[in-house]
Amino acid sequence: MRPEILFPLFKPVTALKGVGPRLGQLIERLSGKNLVDLCWHLPTGLIDRRFRPTVAAAPDGAVVTLTITVDEHHPPPSRRLPYKVNCSDETGSVSLVFFNAEADYLEKTLPLGAKRLISGQIGHYGAEIQMPHPDHILPPDRAAELPAVEAIYPLTTGLTAKPLHRAVRGALDQAPELPEWQDPAWLEKNNWPSWRGALFSAHTPDSQAAMEADDPNRRRLAYDELLANQLALALIRHAARRRAGRIISGDGSLRRKLAATLPYMLTEGQQEVLHDIQSDMAKPMRMLRLLQGDVGSGKTVVALTAMLAAVESRGQAAFMVPTEILSRQHLETLTTFCKDLPIRIQILTGRNKGRPRQAILEDLAQGRIDIMIGTHALFTEDVVFKDLALTVIDEQHRFGVHQRLNLGDKGAASDVLVMTATPIPRTLSMTVYGDMDISLLHGKPPGREPVDTRSIPLSRLDQVVAGVRRAVDNGARAFWVCPLVEENEQLDLAAAKERHGALAQVFGSDQVGLVHSRISTKDKDAAMAAFVVGETKILVATTVIEVGVDVPEATTMVIEHAERFGLAQLHQLRGRVGRGGQQSHCLLLYAEPLGETARARIAIMRETDDGFRIAEEDLRLRGTGELLGTRQSGFPNFRLADPMAHQDLMEVARDDAQLILSIDPNLEGLRGDALRTLLYLFEREAAVKLLRSG
Ligand code: ADP
Ligand code: MG
Numbered sequence: 109m110r111p112e113i114l115f116p117l118f119k120p121v122t123a124l125k126g127v128g129p130r131l132g133q134l135i136e137r138l139s140g141k142n143l144v145d146l147c148w149h150l151p152t153g154l155i156d157r158r159f160r161p162t163v164a165a166a167p168d169g170a171v172v173t174l175t176i177t178v179d180e181h182h183p184p185p186s187r188r189l190p191y192k193v194n195c196s197d198e199t200g201s202v203s204l205v206f207f208n209a210e211a212d213y214l215e216k217t218l219p220l221g222a223k224r225l226i227s228g229q230i231g232h233y234g235a236e237i238q239m240p241h242p243d244h245i246l247p248p249d250r251a252a253e254l255p256a257v258e259a260i261y262p263l264t265t266g267l268t269a270k271p272l273h274r275a276v277r278g279a280l281d282q283a284p285e286l287p288e289w290q291d292p293a294w295l296e297k298n299n300w301p302s303w304r305g306a307l308f309s310a311h312t313p314d315s316q317a318a319m320e321a322d323d324p325n326r327r328r329l330a331y332d333e334l335l336a337n338q339l340a341l342a343l344i345r346h347a348a349r350r351r352a353g354r355i356i357s358g359d360g361s362l363r364r365k366l367a368a369t370l371p372y373m374l375t376e377g378q379q380e381v382l383h384d385i386q387s388d389m390a391k392p393m394r395m396l397r398l399l400q401g402d403v404g405s406g407k408t409v410v411a412l413t414a415m416l417a418a419v420e421s422r423g424q425a426a427f428m429v430p431t432e433i434l435s436r437q438h439l440e441t442l443t444t445f446c447k448d449l450p451i452r453i454q455i456l457t458g459r460n461k462g463r464p465r466q467a468i469l470e471d472l473a474q475g476r477i478d479i480m481i482g483t484h485a486l487f488t489e490d491v492v493f494k495d496l497a498l499t500v501i502d503e504q505h506r507f508g509v510h511q512r513l514n515l516g517d518k519g520a521a522s523d524v525l526v527m528t529a530t531p532i533p534r535t536l537s538m539t540v541y542g543d544m545d546i547s548l549l550h551g552k553p554p555g556r557e558p559v560d561t562r563s564i565p566l567s568r569l570d571q572v573v574a575g576v577r578r579a580v581d582n583g584a585r586a587f588w589v590c591p592l593v594e595e596n597e598q599l600d601l602a603a604a605k606e607r608h609g610a611l612a613q614v615f616g617s618d619q620v621g622l623v624h625s626r627i628s629t630k631d632k633d634a635a636m637a638a639f640v641v642g643e644t645k646i647l648v649a650t651t652v653i654e655v656g657v658d659v660p661e662a663t664t665m666v667i668e669h670a671e672r673f674g675l676a677q678l679h680q681l682r683g684r685v686g687r688g689g690q691q692s693h694c695l696l697l698y699a700e701p702l703g704e705t706a707r708a709r710i711a712i713m714r715e716t717d718d719g720f721r722i723a724e725e726d727l728r729l730r731g732t733g734e735l736l737g738t739r740q741s742g743f744p745n746f747r748l749a750d751p752m753a754h755q756d757l758m759e760v761a762r763d764d765a766q767l768i769l770s771i772d773p774n775l776e777g778l779r780g781d782a783l784r785t786l787l788y789l790f791e792r793e794a795a796v797k798l799l800r801s802g
Pocket of ligand 1: 372373374375378401402403404405406407408409529553554658660687
């Protein structure tokens with residue numbers, strides 16, 4: 109239950125005086141449904157009303173405050189023309205211009221002969237000096253009411269500054285004094301005001317500097333939001349941990365055999381992360397660990413080793429992947445690596461139906477399957493393990509957070525290892541994975557040459573085809589990627605098919621394969637398999653191959669319409685090559701003219717292959733909201749915190765949340781109470797419900 113003290117803030121914006129359904133809708137679109145959303149709608153600019161020149165000295169376009177005398181009223185002859193009021197001071201005259209004006213109102217506020225203080229923007233039209241719709245008109249004895257500076261808020265079409273301003277004031281008036289949830293020493297150290305104080309000050313900036321991210325009021329509010337986020341994640345994690353785990357250690361027999369079979373030694377990075385993972389598994393608590401490693405860093409074999417540990421201790425392992433193609437590939441890889449090991453590996457995807465599916469489920473329930481690879485199909489309710497000890501989720505960013513939590517339920521105490529190549533800057537990853545322990549897989553397997561990356565306009569397609577021809581003649585294999593976006597699916601598919609046709613003409617139709625989301629899984633498999641073994645030399649594909657596909661012999665990656673891809677996607681795609689020992693190439697084909705952002709993206713791709721650097725740049729170019737189509741991947745949408753500017757606070761918030769829960773795990777003390785209010789304020793009630801007395 110939301111604490112009563114917050115009720116006023118969670119009233120709809122239409123509860124404000126003067127905000128009807130129409131205005132309410134506009135505000136809702138701009139900031140959100142409730143008054144609290146208006147509170148989070150902070151100003152981005154300032155109007156300074158302290159500039160008080162004479163009429164003659166008022167510059168064109170400037171916002172000025174003038175002291176004038178009202179000389180004449182000119183009501184318009186027709187409704188379409190403006191109402192003008194001529195005014196003057198000792199240096200010159202100025203016309204106040206009003207469209208759709210109420211004559212009564214103007215006569216009352218600007219009586220003939222009266223002195224008035226007016227503030228607004230000056231416009232010069234030939235010899236005439238005008239001020240259209242002054243923002244403020246006041247008699248001199250009420251001069252004190254004129255704000256020295258005024259905040260400017262972001263607007264939306266159809267919504268003007270004045271009513272929004274009034275609504276924000278109205279919302280702020282409802283903001284109660286809340287119990288302090290921050291540690292007093294921390295507040296003092298930062299010189300931060302109370303929550304309400306910070307909120308008011310943030311809405312009444314007196315200088316440009318007061319609107320920067322490093323302003324103390326803004327930092328305080330940002331920290332509140334970050335703490336709510338981290339606390340919520342920590343609570344989720346505590347709840348998960350409360351369910352006891354199991355000790356998984358095993359005798360090492362399978363892992364030793366695997367090591368003997370592998371054609372290579374594990375890299376130092378791989379050994380390091382395996383150490384983290386295995387010691388987690390050996391503890392009687394549940395593991396919830398994120399393994400982050402750039403594309404091609406070798407996460408699969410790490411996962412396999414962990415799964416073997418589970419099997420050694422007589423449990424089962426699940427290996428979740430986002431695509432059918434990837435599940436086939438993993439089956440292939442794992443089966444090869446484990447060919448001399450006494451274990452059973454099976455696959456379950458949406459394709460398994462009817463009897464065969466029943467048979468697999470039966471085997472799984474009886475414990476006749478040790479490692480179960482699968483797609484979303486594994487989430488289905490009737491999939492029951494005999495004894496699921498470890499769940500590995502590959503390419504986690506393709507799954508929603510809910511699914512992640514769901515799968516953890518398949519085995520009452522199953523350890524969970526989540527893997528992602530999607531490089532997310534550390535601070536940002538904390539906001540999503542803050543409930544997990546994180547291992548970073550550094551480095552790549554030895555002998556990798558950096559991929560030679562070039563950008564080429566589509567108009568030079570012939571040269572590209574000739575280049576691919578040379579590579580293929582020298583025994584190479586090439587991916588040729590065409591974009592596919594949902595809104596444009598039909599057109600895009602047609603383009604991919606057309607490219608396939610054109611390349612087939614050049615290279616011979618038995619040399620060029622095609623995979624995209626709309627061909628049957630059987631044809632997809634066949635096309636992949638033919639490419640993997642080298643029967644076909646070129647694979648035309650939409651982004652279905654983006655994730656995880658591993659064909660070390662492929663050394664050329666052509667990306668058509670590179671300008672339509674995001675940085676993270678380009679990085680993933682390029683990661684498909686450069687996996688063998690040979691020099692690989694990535695050709696980014698773009699349509700001209702190239703927009704500014706696309707140009708920047710392509711430049712970054714050419715400059716670096718460091719996934720984290722690319723992620724940082726991506727963030728800079730796109731902003732957090734858009735990164736990875738973040739909404740469904742569970743990124744919080746921050747209103748006050750800026751993941752770049754407030755990085756330092758993010759780290760403190762994480763530690764703070766841990767400290768808080770180590771002292772008061774159920775948020776029962778006085779501060780705990782205030783922290784519950786904080787969670788509700790930022791609408792993290794789901795986390796509060798995890799508290800035992802929630
Ligand atoms: P990702 O982290 O992107 O999932 P993979 O697990 O697909 O990467 O590994 C990429 C390639 O590197 C595979 O071909 C794999 O066999 C190879 N590989 C993994 N570990 C090593 C190693 N220690 N030495 C050499 N090659 C390795
Ligand atoms: Mg992988």
